Amino acid sequence: MSTILIANRGEIAVRIIRACAENGHTSVAVYADQDATALHAQLADVAIGLPGTTAAETYLNIPALISAAQAAGAEAVHPGYGFLSENAEFAAAVEDAGLIWIGPSPEAITALGDKVTARQLAQKVGAPLAPGIDRPLTGAAEVEDFAREAGLPIIIKAAHGGGGRGMKIVRDFAEVVEAFESATREAVEAFGRPECFVEKFLEHPRHVEVQVVGDGKGTVVAVGDRDCSAQRRNQKLVEEAPAPNLTAEQRDRLQRSAEAICAEVDYRGAGTVEFLLAADGTMTFLEVNTRLQVEHPVTEAVTGVDLVTEQFRIAFGQGLSLTETPEVRGHAIELRLNAEDPGRGFLPTPGRIEALTVPGGPGVRWDAGVRAGDTVQPAFDSLFAKLIVHGPDRATAIARTITAARELTVTGPATVLQASLAILRHPAFAGDVIGIDTQWIESELLPEFAPQDRPAPLAGEGLRRMDIEIDGRMTTIGLPGALLAVLGSVGGSASAGADAGSAADSMGNADSDDGSAVVTAPVPGSLVDFLVADGADVAEGDEVAVLSAMKMETRVTAPAAGTLTHLASVGDTVAVGETIARVR
Numbered sequence: 001m002s003t004i005l006i007a008n009r010g011e012i013a014v015r016i017i018r019a020c021a022e023n024g025h026t027s028v029a030v031y032a033d034q035d036a037t038a039l040h041a042q043l044a045d046v047a048i049g050l051p052g053t054t055a056a057e058t059y060l061n062i063p064a065l066i067s068a069a070q071a072a073g074a075e076a077v078h079p080g081y082g083f084l085s086e087n088a089e090f091a092a093a094v095e096d097a098g099l100i101w102i103g104p105s106p107e108a109i110t111a112l113g114d115k116v117t118a119r120q121l122a123q124k125v126g127a128p129l130a131p132g133i134d135r136p137l138t139g140a141a142e143v144e145d146f147a148r149e150a151g152l153p154i155i156i157k158a159a160h161g162g163g164g165r166g167m168k169i170v171r172d173f174a175e176v177v178e179a180f181e182s183a184t185r186e187a188v189e190a191f192g193r194p195e196c197f198v199e200k201f202l203e204h205p206r207h208v209e210v211q212v213v214g215d216g217k218g219t220v221v222a223v224g225d226r227d228c229s230a231q232r233r234n235q236k237l238v239e240e241a242p243a244p245n246l247t248a249e250q251r252d253r254l255q256r257s258a259e260a261i262c263a264e265v266d267y268r269g270a271g272t273v274e275f276l277l278a279a280d281g282t283m284t285f286l287e288v289n290t291r292l293q294v295e296h297p298v299t300e301a302v303t304g305v306d307l308v309t310e311q312f313r314i315a316f317g318q319g320l321s322l323t324e325t326p327e328v329r330g331h332a333i334e335l336r337l338n339a340e341d342p343g344r345g346f347l348p349t350p351g352r353i354e355a356l357t358v359p360g361g362p363g364v365r366w367d368a369g370v371r372a373g374d375t376v377q378p379a380f381d382s383l384f385a386k387l388i389v390h391g392p393d394r395a396t397a398i399a400r401t402i403t404a405a406r407e408l409t410v411t412g413p414a415t416v417l418q419a420s421l422a423i424l425r426h427p428a429f430a431g432d433v434i435g436i437d438t439q440w441i442e443s444e445l446l447p448e449f450a451p452q453d454r455p456a457p458l459a460g461e462g463l464r465r466m467d468i469e470i471d472g473r474m475t476t477i478g479l480p481g482a483l484l485a486v487l488g489s490v491g492g493s494a495s496a497g498a499d500a501g502s503a504a505d506s507m508g509n510a511d512s513d514d515g516s517a518v519v520t521a522p523v524p525g526s527l528v529d530f531l532v533a534d535g536a537d538v539a540e541g542d543e544v545a546v547l548s549a550m551k552m553e554t555r556v557t558a559p560a561a562g563t564l565t566h567l568a569s570v571g572d573t574v575a576v577g578e579t580i581a582r583v584r
Contacts, residue, residue: 001025002316004102005069006044007090008080009059010369011385012292013040016078019308020045028072030065032058033463033478034377039369046072049478051465054379059083060192062090066097076100076315082381085291086113086160087192102315104290105216108265112288115159116197118261122285125260128253128275130284132199140180143198147173155201156180157287158187165190165552167234169201182546182553185528189548202284204437205276207231208243210258211299213310215320216268222255222325223307224299227434230423232346232441233552237416238423239295239334241302244394245434246277254283255325261288269314270296270307276438294336294383297365301332301390330390331397333424335405337368337385339376341414343451348523348549350378351413351455359407363390363400376413378524378549398430414452422448454576517560519581521574525549530581532558534566538583545580558583 003026006013013029017040020027029044033053041047048068050058058064060083069077077094079085079102088109094101103109112118119134131150136159137143147154147170156179158166166187168179184194206229214220225246230238243251258273272293274286296307303326313321340346356372368385370376376384389404391397402424405417422445428435463478521527529546532538538558545556558564560583568580 002075002100003028003046003073004076004078005030005065005072005074006040006078006080007059007065008078008083008085009035009038009040009380011367011383012080012082012294012369014043014369015367016080016308017043019306019312023309023312025312028069028074030059030068032379034375034379036463036478036480037374039371039374048072049463051463051478055083059380062087062093065090066093066099069094069099070097074099076102078102078311079291081289081291081294086289088113100315102311103269104214104265104267104271108267109290111265112262112267112271112290113160114195115157115287116195118288119197119199119285121261121264122257125257125264127257127261127285128283130200130202130276133197135197136195137180137197140177143170143180144173144176146198147176150200153201153203154198156183156196156198158183158191158193159195159197160187160191160193166196185546185548186553189528202276202278202282204439205229205278206243206434206436207236207274207286207438208246208254208277209272209274209293210255211270211272211293211296211307212258212262212267213270213307213314213320213322214262214267215314216266218263218266219320220259220262220267221320221322222259223305223322224303224325224328225251225254226295226298228295229434229436229438230429230441231438232342232416232419232446234438235552236295237336237338237441238420238429239298239336240394240397241295241298241332242328244331245432250277250281250283257285261285269311279437294386295334297367297386297388298332298334301363301365301388302328302330304329330392331394332363332388332390333397333401334389335387335401335420336383336416337387337408337410338382338416339384339413340382340416341452341454342416342419342446342449343414344522345446346416346419347554348378348382348525348552349414349452349454350376350382350524352376353384353410353412355409355411357407357409359387359404361400361404361407363397364404365389395430398424413455418449418452419445516562516582516584517558518579519544519556519558519564519583521547521576521578521580522556523547523549523554524576525554525574527568527570527572527574527580528553529570530566531555532564534564536564538562538564547574556580 001024005028017027027044029047031041052058084090088106091101092106153171156168168183170179211223225243226241227243228236228239272289365388389401465478525547532544542558543555547554562583565582
C-alpha cells in the first residue's frame with residue numbers, strides 16, 4: 001500500500017482515485033481555488049489546496065505540487081494526462097524529492113516528448129515517416145524555405161506536449177508567418193516551451209495509434225490499437241478500438257514499430273505511439289505521448305487490461321502483467337464530452353451543469369469529473385466526461401453508443417454531443433469502409449450543426465483568503481466568494497462577491513448608442529494579441545484579435561467595416577460578451 005498524490009484534476013483524477021481504492025492505495029488530490037468542491041477533491045482520501053485560480057499557479061506549479069506531496073506523506077506521484085504529465089522537469093523533481101514517479105523516466109520523456117528527437121528514433125528503427133525538419137525551427141523564414149522545397153500543405157507542430165495544441169496546418173504560403181507565431185504562442189501556453197518543427201502534411205489521413213506498456217528494462221508490449229480520426233481543431237472527439245479496416249500487415253507493422261521506438265529508450269509505464277494512415281496506404285509516424293491517454297478506456301474494454309493498475313505495478317516494481325499483445329474481444333467506442341458548441345465552430349462554453357442524466361445499459365461506462373450542480377471551469381480544459389461503450393462487434397458497439405448518447409442529457413453548458421451523434425449516424429463512419437479522416441468533421445459536418453443556448457457568464461468562484469486566529473494561533477483560511485457575499489449583505493458592507501456583475505455590466509451589444517459596432521469576446525479567456533493596430537481600418541469579417549480559452553486560440557472578427565479602437569489590453573482576462581474593441 002502506498003500514498004499517491006494525483007497531480008491533476010477532473011475526470012482523470014477521479015479515474016486514478018478509483019484505481020487507488022481498488023488497489024489499496026491512499027489517494028491525495030490537489031485543487032485550485034475554484035475546484036475546492038470538485039468531485040476529485042471530494043472523492044480522494046486527502047485533498048490539499050494549491051492557492052490560485054490559473055493553471056500556472058496550481059496544476060503547473062512544480063514546487064507547490066512537490067510540497068503538497070510531502071505534506072501528505074505521499075510516496076508516489078501520478079500525473080494523469082495534460083498539465084505536467086509529459087514534463088521531464090517535473091518527473092525529475094519528483095524523483096529528486098525521493099518520491100516515485102508513476103510514468104516514464106525523465107530521460108525517456110525528454111527523448112520521446114520532444115517530437116524532433118522522437119522522429120529521429122522512429123527513423124532509426126525503420127518506422128514510416130513523412131518528410132520534415134528534424135530539429136527545432138529558428139523562425140518563420142525556415143518554415144517558408146521548407147514549404148518552397150516540400151510543397152504545400154505543411155504542418156507546424158509544437159515539439160513538446162500533445163492534445164492538438166500548437167499545431168497549425170498551412171495551405172497558403174501567405175499564412176506561414178502567422179501560423180508559426182500562433183503555434184509558438186499555443187506551445188508556450190500549453191506546455192511552457194516555444195519550440196516547434198515542421199513536416200509535410202498528409203491530406204485526409206486517418207489517425208491510428210498504438211497503446212504500449214514498458215517495464216523500464218527494455219521490454220515493451222503493444223496492448224492494442226485505436227482509431228481516433230474524428231477530430232476538430234486537431235483534438236479527438238470520437239475514438240474506437242481496435243482500429244477498423246487495417247490489414248494484418250498494417251496492424252503488425254504499426255504495433256511492432258511502436259514497441260521498437262519505445263524500447264530504444266527503455267520505456268517505463270503506459271504510453272501511446274501515434275501514426276497517420278493515408279487513403280493510399282501510406283503510413284507515417286506522428287508522435288509519442290509519454291503518458292496515459294484520454295482514450296485509454298476503449299483499449300481497456302477490448303483487452304481487459306486495466307492500464308492504471310498496470311502503471312501502479314510497473315512503478316512499484318511488480319513488472320508487467322502481460323508478455324504479448326492480448327487478444328481483442330469485441331469493439332469499443334468513446335465519446336468525449338466537451339463544453340463546446342459545434343454550431344459556433346466548437347467555441348468553448350464553460351458554465352454550471354444545471355442537470356445531468358447519465359446513461360446505462362449493457363457495456364456502458366461513464367468516466368466523469370463532474371456531477372449536476374458542478375461547473376465546467378473556463379480556466380481549464382473543456383473536457384468534463386467520457387462515455388465508453390463496448391459491444392461484441394463494431395456495429396453493435398455503434399448502436400449501443402447511439403442509444404446511450406440519446407439517454408445522456410446535459411443542461412447548462414453547450415456540449416459536443418450533437419456532433420458525436422451525427423458522426424455515429426453518418427454512413428462514412430458507420431459503413432464497412434471507413435471514410436472519415438482527421439479533417440472530416442470540419443470539412444463535411446460542421447455546417448450541419450445549429451448553435452446551442454449559451455450559459456450565463458460565470459461569476460468569480462475563487463476563494464478569498466484571510467488570516468484568522470483559532471485557539472490563540474493565527475492561520476489562513478479560504479472562504480468562497482458566494483459565502484462572503486451573503487455575509488457582506490447581512491452585515492450591510494461591501495462583499496467579496498460585489499464585483500461579480502462587473503463582467504456582465506461591461507458586456508456590449510452588437511451596436512452602441514453612437515452607431516459604432518463593438519467587438520466582444522465570443523469566449524471567456526485571455527486576450528493574447530490584437531491582429532490589427534489601434535486606429536487602423538478594418539473590413540467586416542476581418543480577424544482583429546486572438547483570445548486563449550481552455551488552452552485553445554479563438555479568433556475574433558470585426559462586426560462591421562470602419563476604424564478599430566482597442567478597449568482592452570493584451571494580457572487582460574475577459575468574460576464572454578465583454579467589449580474588447582470598437583469599430584466606428
